[in-house]
Amino acid sequence: MRTKDEVKHDAIIQATIKLVNKIGFVSSSVSKIAKEAGVSPATLYIYYKNKEDLLTSTYVSIKQLMGKVLLKELDDSQPIRDSLKKIWLNLFDFTRENPEYFQFTEQFANSPYSDLVKRTEVEKYFEPLSRIVIRGIEQKIIKDISFDVLRAFYFHPAMVLSNARLCQEFKSTPENVEAAFNLAWDAIRL
Amino acid sequence: MRTKDEVKHDAIIQATIKLVNKIGFVSSSVSKIAKEAGVSPATLYIYYKNKEDLLTSTYVSIKQLMGKVLLKELDDSQPIRDSLKKIWLNLFDFTRENPEYFQFTEQFANSPYSDLVKRTEVEKYFEPLSRIVIRGIEQKIIKDISFDVLRAFYFHPAMVLSNARLCQEFKSTPENVEAAFNLAWDAIRL
Amino acid sequence: MRTKDEVKHDAIIQATIKLVNKIGFVSSSVSKIAKEAGVSPATLYIYYKNKEDLLTSTYVSIKQLMGKVLLKELDDSQPIRDSLKKIWLNLFDFTRENPEYFQFTEQFANSPYSDLVKRTEVEKYFEPLSRIVIRGIEQKIIKDISFDVLRAFYFHPAMVLSNARLCQEFKSTPENVEAAFNLAWDAIRL
Amino acid sequence: MRTKDEVKHDAIIQATIKLVNKIGFVSSSVSKIAKEAGVSPATLYIYYKNKEDLLTSTYVSIKQLMGKVLLKELDDSQPIRDSLKKIWLNLFDFTRENPEYFQFTEQFANSPYSDLVKRTEVEKYFEPLSRIVIRGIEQKIIKDISFDVLRAFYFHPAMVLSNARLCQEFKSTPENVEAAFNLAWDAIRL
DNA sequence: GATGAATGAGCCTTCATTCAT
């Protein structure tokens, strides 16, 4: 018997990301994705249960990768501010080097498809971040306020500034990112 | 000539908002909107050039209303911090009282349709806000940093916290809003 | 506004019958039917909810017509045998003059689609026949046995003999039909 | 060479019958049948040329079995009526003990697939029955009328009464079957 | 012999839009 062709599988994933970025979620039909990937529409259903599965799986796997990249090289012994700054820098590195991955997740997160992914399914990949924040609160370094609020001032601004569509002026040079991080830190620190 | 029926026109707008909120952008077809509004699909094309026109027009007019509400009762003589706080409070008032309007704009802003609306077309309704910020920078009250960054820490967090889908824990009580605003202010102030 | 085009509706019905007879239920796709009728596939959905509705409605309306034709010119005062014979003759007249209608109902009745039609929905058009049979039983002219059995010997043989596919030898001349009816009568009479 | 696996072959046949009975001819796809049988779709094509071959072969082999069962224990010396009655009883025994086989053949016989099976291919298994009938005619016991007509009154009613879908009231108890057979006999005897 | 991967063609249905009244 023939074995699953990982090259083909990867072509499907890349085609999905590329097409969604180019023409949006709504217009990205299964047959267009298949054509872009150079396979038959039917082939797609060997790797995924249906269109929803294709899109959510792609999203989750990118988020998993993001989690790994953002939280790498973290050292529990270093100051909390340094950890949080490192994560920011990692994020901007990631979005600079994988703009198409990042753009896909942003589009996905704001599409109705995102309701189909359990929040915990994604949040688990960022769990170490929560632990840092909690530690910061315990050590009276970070404001004792709900996680939703802290996220709105620590994580979301970074996402927004990374998003070329939303912020066309902001260029993510090390200086700019550092300057912007200062605002995040001023917001959340005690 | 007969005059267009404003009752009918309004029914179309309300149906659009209601349906998009209920079943999402992708599933909201013209005929479903027409049925929800109690008119013929063809009637819709009397009021709008096409589906794109319907959606973008609806979006822009809500944004115009939002601008009016957010920037009301502002007094150039009052402290900048007070003005910015007032705008926050106005935003949470608006989203509390018009959740369906707000939800629609959030969905729209993250759909591919949003690319069809010129940024300036919407930004002009929030122009007074820029002036306040500029004044704050000139008076050395607000950090001298690009507007994209300031918006990422002043405006976006408020939008995120208003969005029930994104922030399920955060309840917009006056105390919570005030507490969250403090983070915004800490972020942008000098 | 445009009014429903009955010519077009009839074209759809005739195309359905013709195609199902020619290539069978399984192969008769909506688009083939539409093409045969000279309309767009979408047009078909103006007249029918879906494919199932198209097929069942067509079946039921033919059965209604059959009921009318088979039971016409019946006279309660005439002998029961004459009434039952008249119905047989009417049936063979009908199948001779409307072979495509008859063939369609036979195919339908033995397809899984037939489960979608309530038995009573069709049986009501043949109700006078039951009444004759019941009268015959009461008058001790017809055997007192369950209706299923009587139908199996009175009605089904006529259907089978009418069916060109099942009975290729039998020709429905008046003499042949009369001769065959004698068997039916011998079967059910007391 | 390797020998075909009869266990596997039988699994395919049983899966075909089971699935066609459960979901109908139209919905019974090759891959569903393969899955039900626990084999690969490709395996199926080792045993059968194509789907048509699978279905027709299954049909013919059941019919062959039916012929054997119906015509067993027949004695040319016994009265013709007894022989014909015995066949009836055998048929009801068969359908009672093998309802799924019977149901399959009934579905098949009324599907377009049945046209693909030559009539003689099946009829040969019931040839002894014809001989009995011919003998009956020669002995002036059975009406001298075409075989199509005799079959319509002798064989078809039994099939109809056996078919649970068509006759929901009739229960095939020995008494009921005997009573019904009397109608068949009355119909065809001289 | 046996298999899961792979496919182009086709399935039913809905789409955004225009037509004819």
Add this chain to the structure above:
DNA sequence: GATGAATGAAGGCTCATTCAT
């Protein structure tokens, strides 16, 4: 102005069959 009818194109998905191992 307003409408329901009408449509070609496209939607997601499954089909019977063959390929490659």
